[in-house]
Amino acid sequence: MTTSLVDIGVNLTNSRFDKDRDLVIARARAAGVKEMVITGTSVDESQAALRLCEHDPDLYCTAGVHPHDADNVSADYLQQLTRLCSNDKVKAVGECGLDFNRNFSTPANQKRVFTEHLALAAELQLPLFLHQRDAFDTWQAIINEQRHALVGGVSHCFTGNLQELKQVLDMGFYVGITGWVCDPKRGQELYDIVRYIPLDRLLIETDAPYLTPKNIRPRPKSSRNEPGYLPHVADTLASAMAIDKHVLITKTTENARRLFQLNGDM
Template sequence: MNKYIDIGINLTNRQFDNDADDIIQNGIDADVVQMILTGTSVKNSQESAKIAAHYPGVLYATAGIHPHDAKSFDGQSIAQLKALLQLKEVVSVGECGLDFDRDFSPRDVQERCYKAQLELAIEVQKPLFLHERAAFNRFIAVTNEYLPQLPKAVVHCFTGSMAEAKTYLDNGFYLGFTGAISDSNRFEHLKEVLQYVPLNRILIETDAPFMLPKNVPKNQLTKYHERRNEPAFLPYVAGTIAQFKGVGLDVIARHSTENAKGFFGI
């Protein structure tokens, strides 16, 4: 039996209000044996850690401040995140990084918040869950300042170019792939990227409730929810990667699971 680990789900999102337990069970029923809840603010990270604690060995969480939420960063934020990172179920620093696509927080504030979390990851030596959108050059410049000291890092929900992928891989980063890879209209270039990325650097995620894979059968959508992504659909992400790389689904399941266990120490 293939087993999967979803490295990024937004279980505190309002789309999952009142049925989070069902979402988790749906995932388990689809052989997604472990899931990592993404923290995007101090408050959200606290909520994610609380949920994860109720499912020991199944759910884990990250603790961080997303660039969209960088405007909430204050003098207490790092101490609050550090306290969360002492918990055994909190396995990563993030989601953190830069997003110049929407600029929901001022760019200088994003950078200050990101640098503080890079320093936190170095201090606590837990891996980084990174976000970069429309900010590659500045993101690399900032990250390179800390690179020799950084723990492991994954650029989650990667949709960038081959050149960007090569830069991240050359820096020792992992790449996280979502259902975006099945969108041949917007992200056709990711087929070539995935053919290039070695199996030992691939992590898979749903980023649920977002990034619904295009190849989920309609009867599955009707069974769960017509528009919402969830961990139960992770095998469709793995299936697309297997197709692109010309290998069996079991190969992707095995490698991505081993990678996730080693990366997050779970």
């Protein structure tokens, strides 16, 4: 029997899933994606993610505030995240990090909120679900200030260059690869460097409803990505790394269960 896949980053609380969320989950299971980690991007979205998890033994989630929302955190947001993280279904602190590409929140607030997330993860001894875009040096410097106290994490939706990849690995993190690697225009550089990721540090994710893999044939009518498309990411990634797809699936599933302390059966 083929090992099931784990989608370590899916935005199942997104409104684009409101009309057919149960069907999306069913299609994912039919495609071999048994377990999913739902991304928390704000206090409200983290609470919604946890509510979804409480009704399904194979759903888990993270709790955190995306850098886009750093300007809008409440005075007690850390207390709220702490309460959420006390639930066994919450497996990581995040999505957290820096995004200087669009600066929906000020860099100053992004850095403050990110630093607070790192301290929370260290206090609770939970892994991190990390975001970074156009902010690598600052992101790395902030992490390094608290790295000695952290238990690890994943650089979610990694799209950087080889130097950044090697630095992420040197920091002790796992690397999350999405359908970006399936895009021959935007993702060629990533395709060329994923072979440098050790198999015991590799994770795969859809980041649905975003980043629909470009290698799906026939192309889906909707632009919405789904966790059921994760096998297409695995196909391209196995090709790029020149390894057997079943080996890749087995290893990434083992890695996900180790990092997030999942309790599913192989």
